[in-house]
Amino acid sequence: MSARVLIIIPAYNEAETLASVIEHLRRDAPECDILVVDDGSNDDTAKIARAMANVAVVQLPFNLGIGGAMQTGFKFALRQGYDIAVQCDADGQHPTDQVRTLVERLDRGDLDLVVGSRYVADTGYTPSLGRRLGKSLLSRLVNAVAGGGITDTTSGFRAANRKVLRLFARHYPEDYPEPEALVIMYKAGLRAAEIPVIMRERQGGVTSIRPQNALYYMVKVALAIFVDAFRKFTHAPEEP
Amino acid sequence: MNDAPQLGFQAAHRVGLLVLSVLLVLFVLELVRRGRLKERYALLWLAASGASLAIGAFPGIVQRIAAALRVQYLTVFYGLSFLFLLGIVLGFTVIISRLSERNRELAQELALLAHKVAQMEKHKRDDAH
Numbered sequence: 001m002s003a004r005v006l007i008i009i010p011a012y013n014e015a016e017t018l019a020s021v022i023e024h025l026r027r028d029a030p031e032c033d034i035l036v037v038d039d040g041s042n043d044d045t046a047k048i049a050r051a052m053a054n055v056a057v058v059q060l061p062f063n064l065g066i067g068g069a070m071q072t073g074f075k076f077a078l079r080q081g082y083d084i085a086v087q088c089d090a091d092g093q094h095p096t097d098q099v100r101t102l103v104e105r106l107d108r109g110d111l112d113l114v115v116g117s118r119y120v121a122d123t124g125y126t127p128s129l130g131r132r133l134g135k136s137l138l139s140r141l142v143n144a145v146a147g148g149g150i151t152d153t154t155s156g157f158r159a160a161n162r163k164v165l166r167l168f169a170r171h172y173p174e175d176y177p178e179p180e181a182l183v184i185m186y187k188a189g190l191r192a193a194e195i196p197v198i199m200r201e202r203q204g205g206v207t208s209i210r211p212q213n214a215l216y217y218m219v220k221v222a223l224a225i226f227v228d229a230f231r232k233f234t235h236a237p238e239e240p
Numbered sequence: 241m242n243d244a245p246q247l248g249f250q251a252a253h254r255v256g257l258l259v260l261s262v263l264l265v266l267f268v269l270e271l272v273r274r275g276r277l278k279e280r281y282a283l284l285w286l287a288a289s290g291a292s293l294a295i296g297a298f299p300g301i302v303q304r305i306a307a308a309l310r311v312q313y314l315t316v317f318y319g320l321s322f323l324f325l326l327g328i329v330l331g332f333t334v335i336i337s338r339l340s341e342r343n344r345e346l347a348q349e350l351a352l353l354a355h356k357v358a359q360m361e362k363h364k365r366d367d368a369h
Contacts, residue, residue: 037351058355061347072348079352174344 008073116157146186
């Protein structure tokens, strides 16, 4: 693998699990650089990240939400000249040993973004009924607009090439960004596909989507995707 | 309904409206002078006070609309006020959205620059040793 790869870890109050995620990444993908984007945490997240050697830490002055934090990482990757950026959550849910699988798939060059999917084949992931229903509705919506092919549209375990970085540096949804990001990519003429991965249970922290927010989440993302269908998206210029 | 007695625009109402409109104009101008209100947003309020001045000076306008729509005089008055407030609130949410967008970009740039500065200082320290 000759491509320069940056693993972006967006972290909001993830002091409990962050160190172990970074250690796993070091073991499973030592050739990749690591960036922690601390999204205005109230706990020791930034301190823990800074204490680890060879980890870049970008600390946002206040909480921007997962979308704003990831976009900070995309901008960083773009400016530092990385070829590929991988998103890996700080809660220990994403399988660090499959970062290489994502990158190798992207290295083949026929795709711009690869999603690690929990649904392709039996990956041992069984969310609750309500969550399944919501995710399936969203996936249908995304695929209706974006032309199909992705079953796990909410998975945040992804690898993206520079074309995607240039697009996302300019356009990236604020919260609950994953499904809409696929639509934006499609509208900008980029290609995404998914490969199966086996996710773990989250090791600590709490999901950002609580049941009472689920409906708001659905409606908001649906509205965003509907509006995106009538928008035009442009790439940020290539960094010198 | 049409036969119901139309409450006319009495002189006292007109004077009250004119005085209020003039006070609003003066207040808005004072806010701009003290730098508490931006000119671009002041224009909106000046337009509103202009409209209410016009109504005070020529109550016939509202009476004619009321007659054309076959509604009470006051209904037209409140209807216009409501539409104006709706417009202002919509304008505000647009402005807030733009501000929050810029706020996000600034926060991101600040974080990226802070990281860059920290890196440069670290290199400088390493070079010095």
